[in-house]
Amino acid sequence: MALKPVSKEEWEIVNKDNRKIVEEFLRESTTLSDETLKQYTSALKIFYYWVSKECGNKTFSEIKPRDYLLYQNFLIREGLSSSGVRLKRSAISSLNGYIEIYYNDEFPLFRNFVNKKIPTPEISFVNEKNPLSIDEYRILCDTLEKQEKWQEVAYLKCSFSSGARRAEIRQFLKNIINEEPKTIGDTKIYSTGEIRCKGKGKTGKIRKLQIDEDAMNSVKKWLEIRGKDNCDFLFVSKKGSSISQIPIRTFNLWCTNMFEPIVGRRVHPHLFRESRATSMVVEQGKDIKIAQKLLGHNSSTTTEIYVVRDDEDDSDEAFT
DSSP: OOOOOOOHHHHHHSOHHHHHHHHHHHHHOTTSOHHHHHHHHHHHHHHHHHHHHHSTTOOGGGOOHHHHHHHHHHHHHTTOOHHHHHHHHHHHHHHHHHHHHHTTTTOTTOOOOSSTTSOOOOOOOOOOOOOOOHHHHHHHHHHHHHTTOHHHHHHHHHHHHHTOOHHHHTTOBGGGGGSOOEEETTEEEEEEEEEEESOSTTTOEEEEEEEEHHHHHHHHHHHHHHOOOSOOBSSEEEETTEEEEOOTHHHHHHIIIIIHHHHTSOOOHHHHHHHHHHIIIIISOOOHHHHHHHHTOSOHHHHHHHOOOOOHHHHHGGGO
């Protein structure tokens, strides 16, 4: 579950020194990506609002290790996942590290207690990785085409073909249809413009992603149906006469409300990335380093995490 965001009125209740240091930290954290900055903003406001309600609105310099522990236990009791708790710990720890370094002259006794001294929660249940088979992928594509869900078809095929994350797919521009393909044998490959991929800092890792001809055909079909407009992004949201870049959460809604009923099981945006890696390495027999290059990992060890293998045949050898 997710905790309710802190409202503007609730934030005004928080001790002014706490508000000041949080706002300064967020303003000066130029190395954080926009998405991380957004998450940290929410996490820190939730923490200091809790401090205002449960700890007498102490200033940040008065908060004790026990207070941090009580807050973590509060998050756990509220049903927050272990990953959610870890994110909120990370936000507080980063702020405390900032105070420890840059305010040492004013608060020489201040210490960042949100580390190993306060144990992290155990990792909660993680859904088993179960990539789409090629047959499931084709059924999903065929069904969406019959339903004339052309934007969703284009998203699905671009996601699978490129192995891109949802935040990367969201950045695709419609001018990709003007790109000249690279031809390898009978295969045509189309490159996107520069995409900000996952990585440290605001710039992250800049890459050009690739899609195949089948994905490109779905893009052309979607743009034909969409018609002319002034939005440069490929995937869009329409509200009346207004059209804009699609909200990232919409991809999750498509997966839950539209894709899951078709395949009859859990579907999420990252599943297409896992499915692409598994298809390449396990079904097509390609080298793991080829999948690594497509997915943009620094190490093939990371790529291997995405590849789901059937180890049953290997264990059978113990009986032969």
